[in-house]
Amino acid sequence: MTFRDVAVKNFKFNFRRYFAYFLCSSFSIMVLFMYSTLLFNNELAKKLINNPIYDMMKVALIVIGTFSFFFISYAHSSFMKSRNREFGLFLTLGMTKKDINKVIKVENSFIILISLIFGLIAGTIFSKLFFMVVTKILQLKGINYILNYNSYALSIGLFLLIYIIVLFLTKIYTNKIEIIELLKNSRKAEINKLNHPIVGLLGMASVVASFILLHLTLTGVIFKNQLSIITVYIFMCLVGLYLCISQFGSLIIHFSRKRKSGYYKNIISITEINHKFNQYKKVLYVVSILSGAAIFFIGLTFSFYISTNDFIKDRYPYDIMYVETSMENKLSDGELNVILNNKNTSLEESKTVDFVQMELYKKNNTGEYELFTRKITIYSEKEVNKLLFKKIDVEKGHAITSKQNEEVNPWYEENEVINIQDSKNHKTYKFDFQKEIYGSLVNYDANSRYDTIFGIILDDDDYNNLLKDNEICKFHLLNFKDWKNTENICTSLMSKLKKSNGVSEGDNLWKPNSTGEFKDLEPLKPVSKLMMYERALEQYGFYLFVMCFIGSLFFLSSGVVLYFKIYTDLEDTKIRYKKLFKIGITDSEMKKVISKELKPIFFLPVILGSSLGIGYIAVLFVNFALYKKLLVDSMIVVLLYLLLQTIFYFITRKKYFSEVID
Template sequence: MTFKDIAIKNFKFNVKRYISYIGCSLFSITVLFIYSTLLYNKEIERAVKHTPIEGMINMIFGALVVFSFVFISYSYISFTKSRGKEFGLFLTLGMTKKDINRIIRVENSLIVIISLIVGLLIATVFSRVFFMIIVRILNIGIEGYALSYKSYILTSGVFLVSLLIILILTKFYIGKLEITDIIKVSRKGDIYKGYRPLLGILGLILLILSFLLMYFTFTGKISKRTGGMVSLYIIMCLVGLYLTISQFGNILIYFTKKNKEIYFRNIIGLTDISYRFRQYKNILYTITVLSATVVFFIGLCYGVYMGIPDMIKAEQPYDMMYIETNTRNNIPSAELDKILKSGDTKLTEKKHMEFLQMKIATRQKGQYRWWTRFIPIISDQILKEILEVDIDVSRGKAILWKTSDEVMSLSENEKSIKVSDEASGKAYDFQLQGEGSGAFINKSADSTHFIIIDNQDYQRVLKDISKSKVGEFHLFNFKDWKKTESIHDKLLEKILKVNNISTDKDKYQLRYAWKLRLNFVSKVVEYNAMLKENGFYLFIMIFIGLLFFISSGVVLYFKIYNDIEIGKKRYRKLLKVGITDIEMKKIISKELKVMFFIPLIMGSFIGIGYIAIMMMDISIYSELILNSIIVVAIYFLFQMVFYFITKKKYIAEVIE
């Protein structure tokens, strides 16, 4: 009998185990191929170019590659470890480790052929559905659907490279084990690793402390918000989470021992939970992190998507706005009126507000820092008369204003503001009276900050400087803003023409063309763009969330499946001390409930906690939290279904 015959016979005998592993490979191939169709479609590439979606697509594909490698490697390693006795038997019969590796290579050759052929066929069918969903979300007019050979090459390459790395690691794993180690590999988890409840309590303290520090940092009470500080708090949270999960069962025992009646009534369940958490700590930790990631990203995307109408209302008080300066957007009044009256809805309000455009510097530690961004200077009286915004500024002082709370402040530790006219060389100093936030005009890339000064100071500066430094905000409202897209298109065309700008970017891509400085924003375009972008983000996050959910389910499945023999032995031992089938089923149910729902509960708290802290400044904060809770509820429903299916199968295998 050749090695090929042994491998094939072994494959037939262990077909159920192989099906699980092949299923994981098929899943990874399908996901990679389906998503790769986005990378090699020219129409989608054109539609998302120069937008945040372009970077999102590339970043997510990189994440999927890493996910596929981890997913396949874990399933294969679990599959290999479950065959410990089989390898031990081969070695006992005289095979060498080299022979076992040859068998593994033959087996995996069969798996690769089956997985690639079946996986690419399945992916080819489902990729069209995925593609059409993306096209619908992005609102791209694509008539036909075409597959690229690059998708097949890329998917096959990633899968084969992942498998090659896994086989190399498996070779080292087999090479380091002796016969007795391989035979007993499934029993190593029985070793008791210590009763350290105080270590778990320390983990809880680290968890709570990381959230408190994150909160105080985002509210500016202890330190300046930086990427390094946030990363440190996340690491602290992850370390605390691991310590908590590794000692979770011991923490329960530690506290229940304080009430002897409760402890002795639940002693079997408590010790069983403690045992499971010791044995499953790495898996439960991974599932908790995956759950937190899913809740955070899907909750955030879903909350923002559902809150788009409220965000538009808060950030875009006028249906249309453009900024005119001495050199930009100089549209004659007659032509402007003609465009505004050319749409399907009636113009109801038209306002023009003057501002000064000068060089701005803020003072920090005795030195001035000059800003290159566009920061208009506005009179408090003009603001009150034109926009009916009641803000009073004292003589010689200034207020720094942000269009929304989430916009980064420019006034931290600053005491004064200097404005300068380069043409005349004159400069003016103003003491900082304070700062505020709120959208009294439309939020855009070129209108996030303002300097508001007293009207007498404003008139004094206006008298001294060149008229070329005077600009104007043009603000318009219509009867039905959702019907203003045609007006926007005509006004955009006119703005491009008067500024002598020629571009192949569409109106959505031009929102990110900051270097062109169009200074033009429309509520309907912002609304449609936000729906498109956030709809895409939400779909992708749900897609990734399903991957994480399936992967966490597979991780639990492999671990539970590998421990069925251990469960049967435990059941036989408990039978000898008088435990009935009904009692055993209750013990198993409690055990599985803890494994399935504690990681989800902890992950949900972490995910929603980070949303609550990081998004405090967003205008739709309460709606965001509520929608995040809805995501958690849906996640729990899916997990309950998976729990009942697993419980039924596990009880049937162990008891019946």
């Protein structure tokens, strides 16, 4: 019998295991190819070259490539370990380790080739549908679907690299194997060296402590401005999670023994759970992490997407806003009224708020004053009271600070001095901190050179004292009856402002100044709530699609990893349950034991992973404007995941019954 004959016979005998390995490999190649056709489309790249969405696409491709590597590696590793008894028998019959390596190479070469062919064919078929969905979400028109040879090269190259690494690791594994160990491994229960409930409780304490410390660090209570310490907390969380899972069986036994009647009544189920968790702890640990990552990313983007309307209204209280300076964006009342006289919607509110800009100096960790990130916006008490429902009163010589979002720690502390400086004459003004208010005074504008997130409000007399050396600017704030019908108004306003700045219609919003240099007026573009809403929908829609796509891979891989482990251990499970039949256990009792054994294996990783995902969302986004809604929306994703896992549990349990009992 030749090596090829041995490989063929092995393939027939292990067909179901090979088929699972084949599906994992083919699926990974298909997903990688589908996504790479999107990234390597030149027309799409040109459209999104300066868009953060394109950067997100690159990051997603790296994540998918990494996922493919670990997913295929794990599937191959699990497949090899499930054949320990078979390799032990080969060695007993006289085959050498070198011979086994040859058999493995023949088998794997065949399965890798078939997986590559089927994966690329499936990817080619479904990639066009995938492309159409993405361009529809991004509302991109005039972009053609193109099959790029780079997609094939990337998929084949990465898969062959994985294949080479897998064969290398397999060779290391087979060189270390011994006959006795291989034959004993299939019958030997894995022993947990740290088998004590106290270790499990310490693991729980480590996870809880990591979240508490992370919250205290992010809020500046401890390790202020030392965010690198967060990696330590993540490590604490991961170690604690592993201890919780590895000691779950011992915790069940420990607490069950306190109720003697219940313990002896369910002794078979309890000992089987302990055995399974000792055997499956690494798999369940991986599944928990995958579940946590999926919940975090999908929950976050799902909440952002469905909260877009509320989020935009919170950050953009005015439908249209533009800044007027002493030289730029100047329109007469008549010109503005012509633009605002629109048949689609009528003007309901118009406000003009004066402000000046100055340099802000804040204390650093050493107690020295240093320049803030950019110039700060200074308002007068009178001007801000135009914007607020509840009026404020600023004491002379004091200042009220304004921030868009409320945070645990205020921007300034009590009795702290606010130090601002005139950028032209470098004259310094000092004010005592009075209090802090929260909310959007004007529209958020990340591109503006005028700070719309932070602001300082002064007494009218103090403010007027600043006007001697600083340019007065104005926020023009407009609200309409229906903000979703303001597209034409915004377009007309943009055109009129370009004309007033001496810019032709086809140019960007800039113009040459008197020295012949170019003066960038892009930050002076009007900020439209409708424009920001459409842009947010586009970005969050794509982020949601990508995160759901990656999260689905995590969900699917977690289910496959779990199913693969249960499936490859099925033969050993049959042997164990045959022994129970010999001592008189019935079919109905056997089904109860199996159900009790499978429930914690399927649902504990989901519960732990979901808790981690929701926990990190709760800690990291505590200052988010729509914090409560964010948590509620994320819980919807958790419930959906629990539903899918429940369906998967019943399908697997039915399969288990048919294989083990029937």
